[in-house]
Amino acid sequence: MNEVRPTVLLVDGMALLFRAFYATSYGGYIMKTSAGVPTNAVFGFIKYFWDAVQRFQPSHIVCCWDMGSKTFRSEQFTEYKANRIECPEELIPQFELVKEVTSSFGVVNVGVHGYEADDCIGTLSKSYSEDAQVYILTGDHDMLQLVSERVSVVIMKKGQGNYAVYTPETLLEEKQLKPEQIIDLKGLMGDTADNYPGVKGIGEKTALKLLIEYGSVDGILENLAQLPKGVRTKIESQLDMLHLSKNLATIFCEAPVACALEDCFWELDRSAVIEKFEELEFKGLNRLLG
The missing domain is CATH 1.10.150.20 (5' to 3' exonuclease, C-terminal subdomain)
Known part of the structure; x- marks a missing residue:
């Protein structure tokens, strides 16, 4: 009898958060709590995240984050990412807030100073793929270099729930590249x-x-x-x-990040999530949990 492999979802937290911020603020309206705390990006992030969880049904989840703009790449090349526009003011308080939300979902948050989220994802995908099937959720096509027989890269496309899932076969078919x-x-x-x-x-x-x-x-x-x-x-x-x-x-797959597979086993505590939703005044999101 074939052994059922665990399924790990590695979430590119920054990619989802930025996508959610711009998708929900393009009209100029920023959703805030009654205390004035901006929450639009976190709200959108949850919808993207939950949709992917329903679609890929992971048994384990890790969310990876950038930990500041200075990395070993900016030391190698001072112009690296130097063209990035300043982070919108309303997004700044949502960086920590979104991690509180992912924690309430029982998701492990990972990040290492001096490395990008990509490097954490690359390192963990290499480690987990020995025993599990890995899905990387991102909007970043650079991640396609991580595709392997046991690592699929899920590129978020325009419109919620619209994904391009890349395996070695689909990558070769669509882009003619390994x-x-x-x-x-x-x-x-x-x-x-x-x-x-x-x-x-x-x-x-x-x-x-x-x-x-x-x-x-x-x-x-x-x-x-x-x-x-x-x-x-x-x-x-x-x-x-x-x-x-x-x-x-090149995504660095030997970053100093460690999270044992058993430590990222995912089990939803519905009451913890609802409590967080109430705190952030996300009344409409409870129905997501079924």
Whole structure:
């Protein structure tokens, strides 16, 4: 008889929280408690989170968070994420509030100073996938590098409950890439959201074509003589930035984060959640719990 594997949901907390904030504030109205505490992002986060729980039915859940803007990547490249707009004032108090809410759901919160949530997710997914099926809930396509036979990346698409679930097969089918090639793609084309340039003058179309033909950045560099002169010149003149960009794009899967599988077993205490909902004046959310 086949043993039933545990199912772990790794939640990219920041991705859900920011998505929820902008989805619920675009009209200019920010939901607040009667005491004036903004709660719109937390409210939206809960709806996204609960929808994913219903869809993927995890036995274990961990929520991963960034712990400040300074990480080992910003030490390697001072411009890393330097283009990010200042955090909206109404969102700031919701960072801690949302962790209180996830805790009330019985979910473990994880974060490590000096590392991004991505690195925590990468490290934990690698560890848990030895014994469990892992789903990573995010909006960040960089996470596709973590896809494996036992790790699926769930990209949230526009509209609640709309997901693209990537396995090695669907990734290859849709993007013509293997998980490790996502890193090479970012190294070549850069990432405007994270503010590293890759090889200037090489966009996604050219990068994809090169990777399909030569397999990797190393394969491309071994065949520089075969490339069109313009492409070759761009790569040769920006080799250092190519390697640095590839390094910045790589999710570090040896972060100093530990959470044993048995410690993130998920069991909902309905009364604890309802108490938190009442505190935040989320009257309409009780019905979510059934």
